[in-house]
Amino acid sequence: MDWNKLLELTIYGVALASIYAIAASGLVVTYTTSGIFNFAHGAIGMLMAFAYWQVRVEWGWPTWLSLLVILGFVAPLTGAAIERVLIRNLRAAPLAVTLVVTAALMVGLMGLATVLWAPNRSRLLPGFYTGKTVTIANTIVTYQQLITIGLAVLLAIGLRSLFLWTRTGIAMRAVVDSRDLVALNGGRPVMLSTLSWALGAMLAGLAGILLASGPTGIGLAIEALTLVVINAYAAALFGRLRSIAFTFVGALVIGLVQQYSVGYNLTDNAFFNTQVVPVVPYLMLFVALLLLPEGRLRGAQLVHAIKIRVPSLRTSIFWGGVLVLAGWVISELVTGTNLTAVSKGVAIGIIMLSLVPLTGYAGQISLCQMTFAGVGAFAMSRIASSGTTVGFGSLGIGNGNPLGLLAAFVLAAAVGALIALPAIRLQGLYLALATMAFAVIMSSAFFEGGAIFGAGSTDAGAVQRPHFGFVSLNSNAAYLVFLTFVFGLVAVGVLALRRGPFGRRLLALRDSPAAVATLGGSPTRTKLLVFSLSAGLAGLGGALYGGVDRNVTAGQFSLFGPPGSLSVFVLAVVGGVATVSGPLLGGQLLMMTPVFFTWLGTKLKTDLTPYAQVLFGLAGIGLGRNPGGAVAEISTRFRALVMDRTVHESESETHDPPIEGLLRRDVPLGAPITPSQLQELDALLDLEEVSGIGRAGSR
Amino acid sequence: MAVLEVDDVSVTFGGLAALIGVDVVAEAGAVTGLIGPNGAGKTTLFNVICGLQRAKRGHVVLDGRDVTGARTFNRARRGLARTFQRLEVFGSLTTRENLLVAAEMQRNGRDPHAVAQEILSEVGLTEYADVHVDSIPTGLARLVELGRALATDPKVLLLDEPSSGLDEAETDAFGELLLRLAERGLAVLLVEHDVELVMRVCSQIYVLDFGEIIASGSPDEIRRSAAVQTAYLGSPLSANGSGR
Ligand SMILES: Nc1ncnc2c1ncn2[C@@H]1O[C@H](COP(=O)(O)OP(=O)(O)OP(=O)(O)O)[C@@H](O)[C@H]1O
Ligand SMILES: [Mg+2]
Numbered sequence: 001m002d003w004n005k006l007l008e009l010t011i012y013g014v015a016l017a018s019i020y021a022i023a024a025s026g027l028v029v030t031y032t033t034s035g036i037f038n039f040a041h042g043a044i045g046m047l048m049a050f051a052y053w054q055v056r057v058e059w060g061w062p063t064w065l066s067l068l069v070i071l072g073f074v075a076p077l078t079g080a081a082i083e084r085v086l087i088r089n090l091r092a093a094p095l096a097v098t099l100v101v102t103a104a105l106m107v108g109l110m111g112l113a114t115v116l117w118a119p120n121r122s123r124l125l126p127g128f129y130t131g132k133t134v135t136i137a138n139t140i141v142t143y144q145q146l147i148t149i150g151l152a153v154l155l156a157i158g159l160r161s162l163f164l165w166t167r168t169g170i171a172m173r174a175v176v177d178s179r180d181l182v183a184l185n186g187g188r189p190v191m192l193s194t195l196s197w198a199l200g201a202m203l204a205g206l207a208g209i210l211l212a213s214g215p216t217g218i219g220l221a222i223e224a225l226t227l228v229v230i231n232a233y234a235a236a237l238f239g240r241l242r243s244i245a246f247t248f249v250g251a252l253v254i255g256l257v258q259q260y261s262v263g264y265n266l267t268d269n270a271f272f273n274t275q276v277v278p279v280v281p282y283l284m285l286f287v288a289l290l291l292l293p294e295g296r297l298r299g300a301q302l303v304h305a306i307k308i309r310v311p312s313l314r315t316s317i318f319w320g321g322v323l324v325l326a327g328w329v330i331s332e333l334v335t336g337t338n339l340t341a342v343s344k345g346v347a348i349g350i351i352m353l354s355l356v357p358l359t360g361y362a363g364q365i366s367l368c369q370m371t372f373a374g375v376g377a378f379a380m381s382r383i384a385s386s387g388t389t390v391g392f393g394s395l396g397i398g399n400g401n402p403l404g405l406l407a408a409f410v411l412a413a414a415v416g417a418l419i420a421l422p423a424i425r426l427q428g429l430y431l432a433l434a435t436m437a438f439a440v441i442m443s444s445a446f447f448e449g450g451a452i453f454g455a456g457s458t459d460a461g462a463v464q465r466p467h468f469g470f471v472s473l474n475s476n477a478a479y480l481v482f483l484t485f486v487f488g489l490v491a492v493g494v495l496a497l498r499r500g501p502f503g504r505r506l507l508a509l510r511d512s513p514a515a516v517a518t519l520g521g522s523p524t525r526t527k528l529l530v531f532s533l534s535a536g537l538a539g540l541g542g543a544l545y546g547g548v549d550r551n552v553t554a555g556q557f558s559l560f561g562p563p564g565s566l567s568v569f570v571l572a573v574v575g576g577v578a579t580v581s582g583p584l585l586g587g588q589l590l591m592m593t594p595v596f597f598t599w600l601g602t603k604l605k606t607d608l609t610p611y612a613q614v615l616f617g618l619a620g621i622g623l624g625r626n627p628g629g630a631v632a633e634i635s636t637r638f639r640a641l642v643m644d645r646t647v648h649e650s651e652s653e654t655h656d657p658p659i660e661g662l663l664r665r666d667v668p669l670g671a672p673i674t675p676s677q678l679q680e681l682d683a684l685l686d687l688e689e690v691s692g693i694g695r696a697g698s699r
Numbered sequence: 700m701a702v703l704e705v706d707d708v709s710v711t712f713g714g715l716a717a718l719i720g721v722d723v724v725a726e727a728g729a730v731t732g733l734i735g736p737n738g739a740g741k742t743t744l745f746n747v748i749c750g751l752q753r754a755k756r757g758h759v760v761l762d763g764r765d766v767t768g769a770r771t772f773n774r775a776r777r778g779l780a781r782t783f784q785r786l787e788v789f790g791s792l793t794t795r796e797n798l799l800v801a802a803e804m805q806r807n808g809r810d811p812h813a814v815a816q817e818i819l820s821e822v823g824l825t826e827y828a829d830v831h832v833d834s835i836p837t838g839l840a841r842l843v844e845l846g847r848a849l850a851t852d853p854k855v856l857l858l859d860e861p862s863s864g865l866d867e868a869e870t871d872a873f874g875e876l877l878l879r880l881a882e883r884g885l886a887v888l889l890v891e892h893d894v895e896l897v898m899r900v901c902s903q904i905y906v907l908d909f910g911e912i913i914a915s916g917s918p919d920e921i922r923r924s925a926a927v928q929t930a931y932l933g934s935p936l937s938a939n940g941s942g943r
Contacts, residue, residue, distance in 0.1 A: 297751060297771065501803045501811075508789040508800045515787040518749050519851050520775035520804045 007139045009263040010256065015145040017255025018152030019210045020281075023232035024239070024247045025159060026203030030079075031241045033196035036087055037429055039102040039436075041204050042229035043109040044082075046222060048075050048205030049212040050117050053125050053220055063128070070209070071202050079201025083194045086621060095428045096363045101621055103367065104570045106226075108617020110560070113222045114610035123220040125213040148210055152248075155203075159244050168192065204229060223560050227440060233433060234285035240292060254284050275449045282437040289422045289434055297514040297523065298427065308578050316495045316580075320488030323584075327484030331477035339476050341591045343548045346483040348563055349587030351541035352572035353490050353580060358534035359569075360577035361503060363510035364527060365432040368419075368439035370565040372535040373542025374447055374557030375415050376408035380543035381453065381463045381552075383407040400467030405543055412539020417532040424527045431531075439559040447554035460553040463546030473547075483544060490537060491580035506530055563590055567613070570620035590616075702727045702886045703779075703855045708747055708757030710740070710910075717743045719910045721757070724903075725855060725886040730877050732897040732918075733890045735907035736930060741890045742784050744907070745857050748888075749781050750774050762854060778854030782844040782861055784890075790833030794824050797832055797843050801850035814850055822846045822876065838864030855886045862893050874900050898922070906930065 027041050038044075051074055056066040086105065090098045117123065129143035162169035211228050212220050219225075231254065238250025258280045265273060311319070327346070334342055351373050358364050383397055384404025397403060423434035446452055453461025465473045473479045497503045505526055509516050513523045546552045559565050571590045576582025594612045601608035703725040710718040718740045725731045733741055746752035748759055750771040758767045766774050789797050795815050802811035819825045822842045827835055832843055841861050848856055858877075862870050870893065877900045881887055891897045897904060898918040906914040906921060908930040914921060921927055 501799070504792060504796050504800050504803070507791050508797075511789040511791055512787040514751060514771075515783070515789065515847075516800075517771035518751070518775055518779075518781050519801045519847065520772050521800075522770075522772045 004138055005263065007137060009259045011136075011139065011141055011145060012263075013256035013259035014252070015148045015214075015255075016259060017235075017252045018148045019207050019214070020232040020235045020255055021152045021248045021251035022155055022203050022210070023207035023229050024235035024251055025155060025244055026200040026207070027233065027236045028239060028241055028244060028247050029159070029196050029203070030200035031236075034083065034087055034091075034193045036090055036098045037102065037241070038197075038200065039099065039432075040082075040105040040109055041200065041233075042226045043106040043113075044075075044078065044201050045204035045208030045211075045229035046225040047078075047109050047113055047208075048201070049125065049208035049225060050113055050123075050220060050222075052205075052209050053123055053212070054117075057123070057125065067209075071205055075202045075205035076198035079197040079199070080194045082201070083197035087197065088190065088193065094363065096359060096365055099365050099429070099432050100570070100573050103566060104573075104617050104620025106617075107566055107570050107620060108614055110222055110226060111610055111613025111615075111617055115614060117220075117222075118607070118610070119222065125209070125220060127213045144210075144214060148214070151206070151210075156244070156248055163244070168195070207232065227559075230436075230440075231281035234281050234288055234437075237285060237288035237292070237430075237433065250284075250288065254281050257284065271449055276445045279441045279444045282440045285433065285437040286422055289426065289430055292426055292430065294425050297517055298512075310498050311495060313492070313496060313499075316492045320492050323488045323491075324481065324484050327481045331480040338595065339480065340548060341595050342588070343476065343480045343483055344545060344563075345588040345591035346480065346487055346584075347541055347545035347548055347587070348568060348590055349541075349583045350483070350487050350490055350544060351538045351568060352575065352577075352583030352586050353487070353494055354534045354537035354541065355569065355572045355577045356494050356580060356583065357497060357503075357506060357530050359573070360579070360582075361498060361506035361510065362527065362530050364428055364531065365569070366435045366531070366534065366565075367432060367559065367569055368435040368442070368565050369534075369538040369568050370542070370557045370559075370561065370563065371439045371442045372412040372416055372538035373545060374442070374552070374554075375412045375535075376539025376542035377463050377546035377552050377557070378452055379408040379411040379539065380404040380546060381461055384464045384466065385462075400464040400473075402466045402468060404464070405466055405540055408539045408543035409536040410539075412542070413532045413536030416535020416538075417528060420528055420531040424531065425524050431527075435565075436559065439565050443554065443558040447557050453552055453554060460551055462550060463543065463552050465547035465550060466544075476548075479547065483548075486540075486544060487584065490540075491584075494580055502529075562594070567616055570616055574616070574619045574623045576623075589619075700727050701725065702762050703748070703888065704758075704760040705744065705748060706758040706760065708744070708754045708759070710743055710747060710752060710754050716910050718747070718754070721907070721910070721912055723888070723905050723912070725888045726903070727854070727886045728881055728884050729902045730881050730887040730889055730900045732901035732904035733888060733907060734892075734894065734897055734904060739907040740910040741907055742859055745781060745859055745888075745890065748774075748857060749779055775851060778852075779857070780848035780851045780853035780855070781857035782841065782848055782859055784859040786837065786840050786844065788832045788840050788843050788847075791831065793829050793831055794835070794843050794846075795819065795828045797847050798850045801847045805850075805852055807852060809852075811850075814852075818846045818849050821849070823872070836864065838866075838869065841865070849880075853885065855888070856880065857888045857890075859890045860892060861889070862891060862896055870896060 023041070023045060027038060030036070030038050030041070048070055052066055052070045055061045055069060056063060061069075082105065086101055090101060127142075127144050128147060132143040133140045134143075134146070135141070164170075207229055208225060212225055232251065235251035235254055236247050238253065239245070239247030258277075261277050261280055267273070330342060331339065351369055354369055354372075355366070358366055384399065384401045384407075386399050419434065419438045420431065423431045465479060467473065471478075473482050505516070505521065509521075509523055509526055516523055516526070542557070545556075555561065556563060557565075561567055567590055568586075571586040572583055573586075574589065575584070575586030593615065594609055597608040597612045701724045703723075705721060705723040708718055708721045709716070721740075721744060723731075723733065723744070733744070735741055743752060747754045747757075750766070750769060750773075754767070758765055760766070761774060761777050761779055764777065766777065766779075769777075789800060792800065798815040798818055799811050802809070802814040805811075805814075819828050822845055824839065824842055824846060827839060827843075832840055835843070841864060845858065845861055862873050865873055874896055877887060877889070881900075889897065889901065898921075901918060904915065904918060904921045905912055906924070906927050908926075913926045913930060914924045916924070
């Protein structure tokens, strides 16, 4: 046993864990006080690291001043501003809406970073006290590592005393359980929530700066840095998003496991070492999910009703026909790269249709639809081929055999069911987290590295277009018509589903899982079915998407893309996932906006392409609150114009009296916070004793 | 015959004892009342019975079978149905669809659409059949919940303040409906603040106060109980206590 190596790896691991703990406790603080999970936490950390680089390196400010300005002002103000502008309005919103908004924020912030710091040059952040070290038991420890660990320890002590001893801290904890109660007792929940988001952003920023300047070698890369801060989410899950103590424990476990697996080559397999080891924290996130106890069934939430008319079979077939006709006209008019972009838009539209049953009807969230699309493309490339592909081998049954599409659906559906299993029994938030982790894991450990699509070291590979006897899809124009036909077919199918028993069940499940269970339905089974169906449809869409270029790359099926799962999700919601026309619009927006911006950029002689992503983020934030999306918004307004009625007549009526959640805590208003309630809060937050994991009682 | 037995159930929330050793029995073919002041633990007891709330101690026996550890939907499949005090209707579905969702989950071979139609007229909602539930008045939404529960063809029906939001005439009609249901062999457990209604339709009444059953018996016995008057009015009025 090499003790020195062990000690060295342990110190590296603890230092890394400290950064995770800092980032994760920021996440926990915002979640406990505002009740809203901030998907954009990682992006905020990334952005602050870049901002720090700007003042420290580009403008050459001294370190202390740079830190003070970024962590003392910029980060807290950013956090507070986000809370003021976006989060405050989301208090009573359903989970799906809050997730859409923070996911869109993430897209927007990453776009903003690209606009401000175009990735056309390398940027390096100097470490703190570079070169200064101490030697502990023959092991060299850098000052930076010591500082990092020290900061985490200070933070742990600070947060603990804040929560245990100060009025503000106690109120912070109380706020999440009953904002009204805290208000009645003189606390100012609104103020507290702002404060906690400021603190959260500061901690994310600190973590971002430490990661980018540390010896980990991540440096300043927008996506990589965001993903590494997201590593910390797994730590927060160990604390069940509530307990600071367990979050620190989780961070320690993750940091150590990651460093040990880097340091001790577990295998000689290069693929394992370069592709699997980096995603260890995401694998740990799955482990944390398995450890989570099943929460209570949620009751109904206060939501603005959406009443979207479901067209009859005849109407939907008619519009499907119109769509195919339109596809034919466009295929005659448009050529070259524009034709390709439109076609990809329709294929992405099919992938987005997979979100209609899942998100639009059942209210569940998936951030890995492009992963399923990639699985579908993989199936197509292997099954519908002549059998010469490399890597995983080939079951080729002939070039372009349409059975490849069936295989794409089935394989993606099976994979979907498998990954949903650990999270589906939990609340929607955990499913969303699991899908995000899955997207990252699959990108690194499956699509990249050349084994799947590529021959040798490239990440790209061929995907055949399906081929139906006498009908030739060889021309790009014909393929577009075919894509619109499939879109129409899937859309008609999704609408038929909505009119039938399963569709009703999905809406019922979204409205009140608790009620579904008391009627004899298993929420878990229904969710599993719809998730699997949705994955299958995304797989089908992915196989067809691959056919547009007859070639795919690993990056297309990653979380960030392009197109990427995150943007696919956000733009599907922007178009509107409660309707089938929403995905059609969303797909075109996703593919055509960059085309347009690039064109405009050439006219204006500047690079405008990154602005497309900022726009996506803004659109998602703006429309995330309207589950009908852009299509519903436009059609209501249009109908209002045509029929000369007020716009909001049919939509967004609040309930009267409000239908509130049955299982929301029911504390008598006006009563002071009693000692027993405080005790209960402590128990909820695991601040009392180390008996947290395994205890029931999630919100 | 007792189709529902609650045996020595206790629940605590943090330091607060919401239920303390509660025993309740509901007979088939009768309406059993459960009354008590606000915060007494009535809704909590319902949540324990249907499995939405785990009890610290005690058992729930449904139709002769111990279902204490069973999941909510499995209890429902054994014939337990309920309504909610805070509405849990499927707001984005129509009244008919609400009933259909329930009927479609049953595996008794009956046509869900026929079941839904029959129940619509039974609870008097035919007029609202194709209206989205979140735009109908609360009182009627409670009837939707009742109809939805009935669509599961239950043996035991738990009703949590079903008559609030109904006017006097509607409440009378509702009382008649309850008696008809009981006549059909259902065991109904009714939580209700409208004591008049409870006295009229219930054959057995339990009184819950601060998580404990402080009295039980026929409507007459309850009316005369000193403990009940203390719980409701703060002090016993008179020893033989035939009321105000
Ligand atoms: N999930 C919960 N967490 C903490 N305390 C709870 C919870 N649910 C209920 N309580 C508390 O338990 C007690 C009993 O509540 P319950 O809702 O069962 O009363 P109830 O008899 O139905 O009252 P009401 O007549 O107002 O409906 C109350 O003090 C309530 O505040
Ligand atoms: Mg109640």
